[in-house]
Amino acid sequence: MAKTIYVLNGPNLNLLGTREPDIYGHHTLADVEKLCRDTAARFGLTAECRQTNREGELVDFIHEARDKKVAGIVINAGAYSHTSIAIHDALVGVQIPAVEVHVSNVYARERFRHQSFIAKAAFATLSGFGIEGYGLAITGLASKIGAAAKS
Numbered sequence: 001m002a003k004t005i006y007v008l009n010g011p012n013l014n015l016l017g018t019r020e021p022d023i024y025g026h027h028t029l030a031d032v033e034k035l036c037r038d039t040a041a042r043f044g045l046t047a048e049c050r051q052t053n054r055e056g057e058l059v060d061f062i063h064e065a066r067d068k069k070v071a072g073i074v075i076n077a078g079a080y081s082h083t084s085i086a087i088h089d090a091l092v093g094v095q096i097p098a099v100e101v102h103v104s105n106v107y108a109r110e111r112f113r114h115q116s117f118i119a120k121a122a123f124a125t126l127s128g129f130g131i132e133g134y135g136l137a138i139t140g141l142a143s144k145i146g147a148a149a150k151s
């Protein structure tokens, strides 16, 4: 059976493509999720995509990933990246390989975006590649978990 990965998006990422295109581009969350499903399929993986505006629900999704024996997590925790010890602790607790993604280059923005609690629990971070960062994250995650590209 195909291995499953979770793609988790946090607060306000449902607004992608509707405002601030200079920072976040024109693509929508639906575009992100399609890109993730398509990229995962290239490695024989199934991407299950979730978005929530609630911190605790992100924690619940991470716990659910452990219960369902998910092979990896791609997470853009949005603004919670910069504040949430709870999400950090959940990722450390489940011991599932995780990649952090940011659409924008957070290091070229306000100082408060330079800190990430998620980065400390992830094996890699991608920031500033636009939505392509999700595809790159899945490619890196596939390599990490030993999922080879299908011909």
Ligand code: CA2
Residues within 6 Å of the ligand: 011, 012, 013, 015, 016, 017, 018, 019, 020, 024, 076, 077, 078, 079, 080, 081, 101, 102, 103, 104, 105, 106, 113
């Ligand atoms: O660059 C990213 O992916 C962020 O995680 C996006 C978060 C931000 O708080 C992080 O610092 C960096 C915000 C997501 C809000 O997305 C919007 C998209 C369009 C219009 C308004 C908000």
